[in-house]
Amino acid sequence: MGLFSDVGRTVEKTKRAFTDNKRAEYVCLDCEESLDENYEYCPRCGEDSVEPAA
Ligand SMILES: [Zn+2]
Structure with a gap:
């Protein structure tokens, strides 16, 4: 089961780094x-694809 928890931790870290770095409300x-x-x-880019950031 070690593999699964390692993957989960990496994803969580990446997500936090992204939000801390950008602080964007929308994306x-x-x-x-x-x-x-x-x-x-x-x-x-001119697309109507702006959504609230998760
Ligand atoms: Zn765009």
């Missing part, structure tokens, strides 16, 4: 740009 699902506002259209 474009298309180009993964981090945004601090809920833009209707992504200012980077």
